[in-house]
Amino acid sequence: MKLVTAIIKPFRLDDVRDALARIGIQGMTVTEVKGFGRQKGHTELYRGAEYVVDFLPKVKLEVAISEELVDQALEAISDAAKTGKIGDGKIFVYGIEQVIRIRTGETGPDAL
């Protein structure tokens, strides 16, 4: 079981969700985050005082999926989130030790 974490541009979220649904992934968690990689921020001006906005708004998407679907998921997310312009984001893959469905008590791959 793997946890796939993707940091993407916020306006790509709907397309990524649809792409994941098409390969059979139904559940995910989404957080609004700020960050930067190589994409620089921009400066704003407020009453004559300049300030740099380094951190850009992004969306963090987390999906717990079974081993077999990981490669498909990575491809689906990449294709849907990509714009070709700087700041498209990154995907991280972590191993999951245990998964539990709270309502039923199912564990392991049955809980995914």
Added chain:
Amino acid sequence: MEDILNLRYALDTFYFLVMGAFVMWMAAGFTMLEAGLVRAKNTTEILTKNVALYAIACVMYMLVGYNLMYPGEAVNSFWPGLGFLLGSDHDPASVLSTSGADWYDGTYYSGRSDFFFQVVFVATAMSIVSGAVAERMKLWPFLVFCVVLTGFIYPIQGFWKWGGGFLDGLGFSDFAGSGVVHLTGATAALAGVILVGARKGKYRKDGKINALPGANLPLATLGTFILWMGWFGFNGGSELVVSNVGEANAVAAVFVNTNAAAAGGVVAALLAAKFILGRADLTMVLNGALAGLVAITAEPLTPSPLAATLIGAVGGAIVVLSVLGLDRLKIDDPVGAISVHGTVGIWGLLVVPVTNADAALSSQLIGAGVIFGFVFLASIATWGIIRGIGGLRVTEEDEYRGVDVAECGLEAYPEFTSGTK
């Protein structure tokens, strides 16, 4: 004849009351403007300050302020003498016994309506202070200052001009209060800002100025429009009469000029911000509208509409420069109140002789100087005493948490703020 006199009295009283209600509405304008230009974590405090100062002004002015400003018989032209509470209104029979020819020299409107119109002006002056000291002053010391300004400082300088004191005797001209109201408020604000100090993180040691953007520009804009509309009462009501052809025309001219000056202020601020900063900063444009209004307030009757527009425009340009300049001097004013009401208030006073032949630059300068000097000294002393007793400023930790949580125990936007930033 008696019917006509009854009608005139009723009309002028009604006019005064409605214009007073417009000026009361400016309290909402100031509240929204300030709420929009402070950060979310400091919003509840400024809302509380604005509601409370309005109420305190009404109470103090009724208790002692009104009689200080408009004594029946002043002790001399510098000291009005103390009087308390409001007397009864004019007796209809004695009012109507005035002959028609002398009508406007006598009591031609209700005494209570005069108090009502004046009390909302005190509240306006006091509300200028709350924005300038926002985000780092403790709530209760501010309210204590409020008691002193509305009960004593404002009425005494007001007496010197509108109450028939020595400034009036010198020929100082201030139709609706660029000096008596706006410069007074701004001066009290300046004294407060000097003693409370700048917000943490506003000015860096290397000279760089940090932006601390306001949380709600829609509210700030709404507040500006409310003030703009309320100002028709502020200037329009200050004509004091509407019940004959000449006066009705005068009131109309005042409304038109007030509106024109605000418009001129907006355009000038737009252009000035674009030219100096490269962008049309909305908050500068809002300040520009108010600057135009302050600029025309000393004399909204005699200019032509074109002249009023230009007077307002100069105000709008001045305010942009003043906001930037005060920041350079490390005078931290989150809403630009000192610039809008002080710097431009002085401009408003000094430009009166250009269109009003009864005014002279020398007496305008004296008036501006006296008001500034007296209010500054009285305010610095008051703020200083309050600071000595209990302190003016919240602790550094409370300033970071936000004064809403620290002073008021209540968040303005509980679902959107975490109380820390």
